[in-house]
Amino acid sequence: MKELLIIAIGSALVNNVVLSQFLGLCPFLGVSKKIETAAGMGGAVIFVITLSSFVTGLIYQFILVPTGLEYLQTIVFILIIAALVQFVEMFLKKSMPSLYQALGVYLPLITTNCAVLGVALLNVQKEYNLLQGTVNGFATAVGFTVSIVLMAGIREKIEYNDIPKSFQGFPIVLLTAGLMAIAFFGFSGLI
């Protein structure tokens, strides 16, 4: 239990997926203009990453390892993720229309979110078992959500500020991300 907690805190805060590993930067920069959309994206990412780290872990341990096909992991994982996203989308549309309304637009974007594939590969690299991998996936996604929602909150405020012309748009967002990354260094004492 303690070990799982360490994994969770480690990947949610200390090694934050966006701010220290640079995974999932595209949605982080792209859909962080409003807090609601950022939270929606975060919710969709938590859902998909938790599910995909479980499924990829399952397939890696019970299909790829016994058959000695570990080298196919990249191809297999990306196909699983693409299929899973598609499947989740169809499932939500049919059975939970309200949730689909909330997450729907973000789901297709997630396939290209490198955090999803990144977590699956990291789980293999760190030799996590199924439970550890799933916890790691969930925590990583929570870390993503925390940082994207914080970012959106800051960006809503930035709107009212007087920014030098060349720094408007993309550069100021990157600077903010850099400052947030420094702030997240503060968590490194936690473990």
Place this chain on the structure above:
Amino acid sequence: MSDLIKNTPKERLVNGILKENPTFVLMLGMCPTLAVTTSAINGIGMGLTTTVVLAASNLLISMLRNFIPDRVRMPAFIVVVASFVTIVQMLLEGFIPSLYSALGIYIPLIVVNCIILGRAEAYASKNPPIPSLFDGIGMGLGFTLSITCIGLVRELIGAGQIFGFQILPLADSASGKMGYEPITIFILAPGAFFVLAFLSALQNRFKLGAAKRGIDPSNPDSCGGACASCGNSMCKGKRG
């Protein structure tokens, strides 16, 4: 650049390196851009690896463009790209293990680099093999060039080195020698954001200057601009 004939190899190379530079103009492939640029040599390694994958997948996708049904083209592209990435990963592991361990998880992550799927969708699936090959090489070199630049800046400020050589002599407090005090944060994560922020601010400044002089700074049409558009084309592909 108007004297260059469209879709010739030369035009494609120039286009990829300058006009539609994937990092600074199209803003694609941000994850590796920030993650592996702790030193210039890593930047070159990542850039060239991506170039190889991009050129090979562009060539193959372009050759197969009339055989891949439109509805399943995105999964098909992903499989092609993922196969090349796996091959390149094995080659690197075998022949350049130092680079392999330096780039680590970011080699398999080339699969989800928006530049590659973006070019496959925007260019290779609509054009003949030879221009597609050169489009891939041009885009790849443009990417290599820009991430090497970022790597150079970070390495110089963060460690006083260029390509691993000590350019700025370091201070040594033990012997009281005066010298450069490396700003380590530039090699760490926040430095990546800062360097890219300043580089793109610089680029904005040039664009604003160009706009004032009456030159149209509008972005090229191809992949839109943000990564999100790649995701969009992706979902269109799957639903279509």
